[in-house]
Amino acid sequence: MKNYEFYGSIILTVLLTAVIAFWVKGDPATKVKLAISYGALILLFLFGFLIIAAIASGKIDISLLLTESGGGASMSRFQLLIFTFVIALSFFLIVASNAKELPDIPANVLALLGVSATTYGVSKGIQAGGGLKPKTGPGGNGNGSKTTDPVKDGQQLNVE
């Protein structure tokens, strides 16, 4: 698989790391430490940016992120998404304002995430136990993929 963005990110990171290692003043041990630290940060950012760009361009399809197997949006998925965003944003804000150490996570925050994740799990179990067949949605075949292949879509071919 040709993934030029991936290789481009690695090459860019290596070049920037080399620039830092050669041009920054200091003793060799400090230079290596700085080059590795900056290199890891740049590489992580570029990988994250690649994923965001792929989502924005539709290369990574998240249109069925909240859709449950029977069709329609899932409330349990929606609330898990909301709480994941809230906790992630809170974590970032707290770490940004207290850069010296990672914060302790109180038990009731874990309980909140636990309630949310358990709801999602139990909801999936009920959905599976109910025996509701996946519905065909717009542009989809009900199982999450958007193929136009009749064999993959479960249709029969008429071969005469």
Added chain:
Amino acid sequence: MPSISTLAFYEGLILMVGFFGIVFWKLFTGGIDLRQLLEGDIRDANSPDGFSTQASAGRVQSLIITLFTAMYYLLQVIHNPKGFPKLPNELIEAMAGSQAVYLGGKAQAMLLGRLRDLVK
């Protein structure tokens, strides 16, 4: 050259805003399907596939409690970003109760069907 912590902060900020922004943009423009968020499937003997769809009060109350808890928590963090705020136990209990009502309603609808059909 920016310090490592400054660079990490701005990188994290760009990635977080980018990711959340794309997800919310897709939510608002319909790129992520939110249809039937407040409707649930229910077992129905008269329907061809055995299920029909109806408005769900359990989903509505779950949405309200979820949004209230999320907003409350986020405002607490924005007000004092020195550490994770402690949530009141009552709020956790309300959240758990709300999810239990939602799951109970869903289990009844998916596994048993309408109550009025059961007592016929």
